[in-house]
Amino acid sequence: MFRHHRSGLLTLTALGVTAGAAVLAAPAAHAAPTCGRPPVQYSVDGGANWTNSATIAAPSATVQVRLAGQPTAGCDYHVSLGSYETQGATWATSGRQTFLGWATTTLTREHYRDVLDVSGHLPHCFGELALYGVGEKYDGSDGDHPLPHYPDEPFSGVLLASWNGGTACPPEPTGSPTTQAPTNPATPPTVTPTPAPATAGVPTAGPTPTPAASTSSPATSTSSPAGAGSSRPAPSQATAVPALAATGADPGLLAATAVGATVLVAAGCTVVYAGRRRSTRH
Structure with a gap:
């Protein structure tokens, strides 16, 4: 009987040692590695x-x-x-x-x-x-x-x-320069009164040719009274009429006077001639 108890104790002891070794070995086999801070x-x-x-x-x-x-x-x-x-x-x-x-x-x-x-x-x-x-x-x-x-x-x-x-970013552009830009080109049209001097100078320059034409016409019209009754005056001579009026000689009046004198002279000659014939007959 003692032998049976002794063999049983030996068997239990062996089982305990085996189980303990297994328990102690289990954590070591499944423990995660310690990684720590990455090198x-x-x-x-x-x-x-x-x-x-x-x-x-x-x-x-x-x-x-x-x-x-x-x-x-x-x-x-x-x-x-x-x-x-x-x-x-x-x-x-x-x-x-x-x-x-x-x-x-x-x-x-x-x-x-x-x-x-x-x-x-x-x-x-x-x-x-x-x-x-x-x-x-x-x-x-x-x-x-x-x-x-x-x-x-x-x-x-x-x-x-x-x-x-780094460096600082450049400042963002504001909208003020873009809004004022269109106003600057708008000012030049207001400063364009240049046509005014040109129009003001036209009346002064226009009349200057006309006095030159009027001053030259009297020189040509002074020699026209001799042939005034034979032909119609040219347009340039018609403008010279006021100059002749200034001297007291009117071409139309002179022509009428000459015709009347001729008629009177002819009538007088006719009367004298007729009188002479009558005296001859008697």
């Missing part, structure tokens, strides 16, 4: 130089990232690059930020290198680039994805590197 390096010159500096020296549309050293097997490292427009050239003066775009990738031991491209989303004036170790887009869409705003930032504890800088 990331980046390059802004096409991979010629790599760094893990917290300050990005210059803005770049493409940033290459890679895992440095020997990454832990089974770990996924999310790396993102966000682009923002700001109101100042430094983090302290960045003010209100506007989300422009982002790019993200997942690095592993097998896929340890990649390129983040924000070519179409670079800031044109003041801006910020943030390289951080989370695959989340902080675009201000909700409370869990806020925009960066000094002194609070959503990248606390996961920010790998950042750049702040």
Whole structure:
């Protein structure tokens, strides 16, 4: 009987040791690896130089990232690059930020290198680039994805590197120059009284030829009285009538007088001739 109890104790002991070993080994087999902060390096010159500096020296549309050293097997490292427009050239003066775009990738031991491209989303004036170790887009869409705003930032504890800088945007043109532009060309038409001197000079220049014509006509009409009764005066001589009136000689009156004298002389001769014949007959 003692032998049976002894063999039973030995069997229970063996079972307990086996079960304990299985319990102790189970957690170690299923424990997730401790990945921690991603050991990331980046390059802004096409991979010629790599760094893990917290300050990005210059803005770049493409940033290459890679895992440095020997990454832990089974770990996924999310790396993102966000682009923002700001109101100042430094983090302290960045003010209100506007989300422009982002790019993200997942690095592993097998896929340890990649390129983040924000070519179409670079800031044109003041801006910020943030390289951080989370695959989340902080675009201000909700409370869990806020925009960066000094002194609070959503990248606390996961920010790998950042750049702040740029220049101020030029002021936007106002509408005042465009509204005043049409009024300037409208003023010249009001300053166009040039036709007035031209019209005022016409009456003074017109009468000057007429005195010259009238002064030359008396010279030609002074020799016309001898033949006044034989032909009709030309239009130019008709204008000379007032000049003859000034000397007291009227061509029409002279012609009538000459005709009357001729008639009287002829009548007188006829009477004398008739008288002589009568005296001869007697």
